[in-house]
Amino acid sequence: DQQVKQNSPSLSVQEGRISILNCDYTNSMFDYFLWYKKYPAEGPTFLISISSIKDKNEDGRFTVFLNKSAKHLSLHIVPSQPGDSAVYFCAASDDRDSGYALNFGKGTSLLVTP
Amino acid sequence: DSGVTQTPKHLITATGQRVTLRCSPRSGDLSVYWYQQSLDQGLQFLIQYYNGEERAKGNILERFSAQQFPDLHSELNLSSLELGDSALYFCASSVTGSHNYGYTFGSGTRLTVV
Numbered sequence: 001d002q003q004v005k006q007n008s009p010s011l012s013v014q015e016g017r018i019s020i021l022n023c024d025y026t027n028s029m030f031d032y033f034l035w036y037k038k039y040p041a042e043g044p045t046f047l048i049s050i051s052s053i054k055d056k057n058e059d060g061r062f063t064v065f066l067n068k069s070a071k072h073l074s075l076h077i078v079p080s081q082p083g084d085s086a087v088y089f090c091a092a093s094d095d096r097d098s099g100y101a102l103n104f105g106k107g108t109s110l111l112v113t114p
Numbered sequence: 115d116s117g118v119t120q121t122p123k124h125l126i127t128a129t130g131q132r133v134t135l136r137c138s139p140r141s142g143d144l145s146v147y148w149y150q151q152s153l154d155q156g157l158q159f160l161i162q163y164y165n166g167e168e169r170a171k172g173n174i175l176e177r178f179s180a181q182q183f184p185d186l187h188s189e190l191n192l193s194s195l196e197l198g199d200s201a202l203y204f205c206a207s208s209v210t211g212s213h214n215y216g217y218t219f220g221s222g223t224r225l226t227v228v
Binding site: 002004006034036041042043044045046047049089091100101102103104105106107 | 116118145147149154155156157158159162170172204206208216217218219220221222
């Protein structure tokens with residue numbers, strides 16, 4: 001049962017434009033959300049996170065938005081750069097239930113073209 | 115180099131066999147997590163150890179077991195292997211067992227069962 005869903009397997013964006021990666025979740029008990037980036041032959045790398053008490057968190061070119069009522073979060077990358085080309089995973093957790101285990105989506109492959 | 119070391123990087127074995135995957139966490143990290151990534155799947159949480167003790171358990175099969183040793187390295191044992199166990203196995207570590215700043219992942223062990 002996939003509790004975190006990334007419905008777009010891939011996304012292609014031109015360099016300099018905005019990349020928007022979307023993520024939906026079904027478990028209303030999730031209270032912490034993270035985005036990871038993964039390059040081939042490497043492990044996922046933590047990118048940015050947001051607590052359920054916030055609706056926005058920003059770190060440089062990366063901003064995560066959380067809409068709890070819609071159970072939806074998105075990652076915005078502005079401006080997109082070719083080095084951002086990677087697979088992006090959305091993850092969520094319910095600390096009260098499973099310690100700090102994360103539930104991951106299947107990932108969205110982002111390609112930023114020059 | 116993330117600081118989390120996983121060995122071996124690749125493993126090919128036959129059905130019915132038993133293998134051990136090893137993980138050395140980043141220096142100072144007390145918690146170790148194991149995740150499985152099968153083809154076209156997101157990362158699935160298997161198990162978490164904190165300072166030698168099992169802390170959380172996910173969808174880990176009974177044929178799989180893990181432990182964390184006093185020096186904090188961890189081993190994931192997979193037995194009676196089946197073709198469907200072929201996957202990327204990631205280990206991650208964190209300082210306190212909290213994911214608030216994200217886990218640090220290793221580069222994974224690719225297991226192929228033939």
